[in-house]
Amino acid sequence: GAGVSQSPSNKVTEKGKDVELRCDPISGHTALYWYRQSLGQGLEFLIYFQGNSAPDKSGLPSDRFSAERTGGSVSTLTIQRTQQEDSAVYLCASSFQGASYGYTFGSGTRLTVV
Amino acid sequence: AQSVAQPEDQVNVAEGNPLTVKCTYSVSGNPYLFWYVQYPNRGLQFLLKYITGDNLVKGSYGFEAEFNKSQTSFHLKKPSALVSDSALYFCAVSNTGGFKTIFGAGTRLFVKA
Numbered sequence: 001g002a003g004v005s006q007s008p009s010n011k012v013t014e015k016g017k018d019v020e021l022r023c024d025p026i027s028g029h030t031a032l033y034w035y036r037q038s039l040g041q042g043l044e045f046l047i048y049f050q051g052n053s054a055p056d057k058s059g060l061p062s063d064r065f066s067a068e069r070t071g072g073s074v075s076t077l078t079i080q081r082t083q084q085e086d087s088a089v090y091l092c093a094s095s096f097q098g099a100s101y102g103y104t105f106g107s108g109t110r111l112t113v114v
Numbered sequence: 115a116q117s118v119a120q121p122e123d124q125v126n127v128a129e130g131n132p133l134t135v136k137c138t139y140s141v142s143g144n145p146y147l148f149w150y151v152q153y154p155n156r157g158l159q160f161l162l163k164y165i166t167g168d169n170l171v172k173g174s175y176g177f178e179a180e181f182n183k184s185q186t187s188f189h190l191k192k193p194s195a196l197v198s199d200s201a202l203y204f205c206a207v208s209n210t211g212g213f214k215t216i217f218g219a220g221t222r223l224f225v226k227a
Contacts, residue, residue, distance in 0.1 A: 031213055042120075042219035043158075043204065050213050058214075091158065099208035099215045100146050100165050105158040 002026075004106035006092050012112045013082055021077040021109045025094030032075050033095075033103065034067060038088040046090075049075065050098065082113045116141040118207050118218035126224045127195045135190040135221045137205030147188040148206040148215065149179055158204070164188060175199070195225045 005024040013019050025032050034046040045059035049069040060066070064082075069075040079086055089110050093103035117140045127133045139145055149161040162173025169181040179190045188205060202222050208215040 033215070035217070043206075043217035045214060045216060048213055056214055093158075098213045099148075100163070102148060102160040102163055103150075103158075103215070104160070105150075107157045 004092055004094050004104050006090075006106035006109050008109060009107065010110045010112075012114060015084060015113055016081055018078065018080045019082055019111065021079075021090050021092075021111070023075045023077070023092030023094075023106060025073065025075070025092070026104055027073075028096065029094035029104070030072065030097050031095045031099075032069055033093045034075070034077050035091045035093065036088045037091055037108070043091065046077070079111075082111075084113045087111055087113045116207050116209060116214070116216045118205050118216055120203075120205055120218035120221045122221050123219075124222045124224065126226065129197050129225055129227050130194050133192050133195045133199070133223065133225070135203050135205075135223060137188045137190065137218060138186050139188060139205070139207040140186065141207050141209045144210045146208045146210065146215075147179070147181060148208075149173065149177070149188075149190050150204045150206060150217075152202040152204065152220075154201070161190075161203075195223075197225045197227050199223060200225045 007022045031050045033048040035043040049055045064080045067077045089108040091108045093105045095101045095103045119138045147164040150158045152158045164171045164181045172178045202220045205218040
């Protein structure tokens with residue numbers, strides 16, 4: 001596609017429920033990244049995928065968070081047993097091979113845990 | 115480990131005046147440095163980058179940034195601010211050959227007419 005697509009754009013969930021956030025990167029971009037932006041805060045790195053290499057999961061805040069990337073394209077970020085502090089905008093970005101090419105960001109998924 | 119500091123939460127400038135948004139970084143090896151901008155109700159957009167070469171890099175919308183290795187800084191500048199420049203600006207750094215990019219906390223720029 002022309003840009004990075006994220007779905008849903010908004011998600012309201014009850015505390016304790018699981019949620020899945022989807023990211024469809026730009027075709028041909030081998031690197032995919034997930035970041036979290038809390039209200040009034042900067043971007044918190046969560047995870048990145050590069051080609052067939054093992055993902056860098058060093059930013060995932062707890063074992064309730066996981067992500068996968070299937071077929072080197074679409075990625076899903078899963079949050080289990082959601083907590084109110086998980087409320088944030090989750091941003092996905094992709095790039096051609098790596099950071100030096102700059103990132104193209106999606107519009108994000110705004111997650112609200114009530 | 116990489117880190118980025120944006121010491122100012124907010125910068126206020128009058129339209130037509132020059133603006134500077136500050137950024138300092140810490141990274142092992144040679145850094146890749148970036149500026150991104152987030153306009154209200156819009157996604158993050160790439161503004162400019164420094165990889166190697168000339169220390170002064172030019173980007174979109176008349177912005178430029180100067181890489182200063184000795185001061186480990188990468189300040190964003192524009193000679194004449196516009197009201198439409200009002201937005202949230204993020205500085206970011208990744209290490210050479212790395213894929214992990216760390217973003218600063220952001221600086222909100224207000225340009226007053």
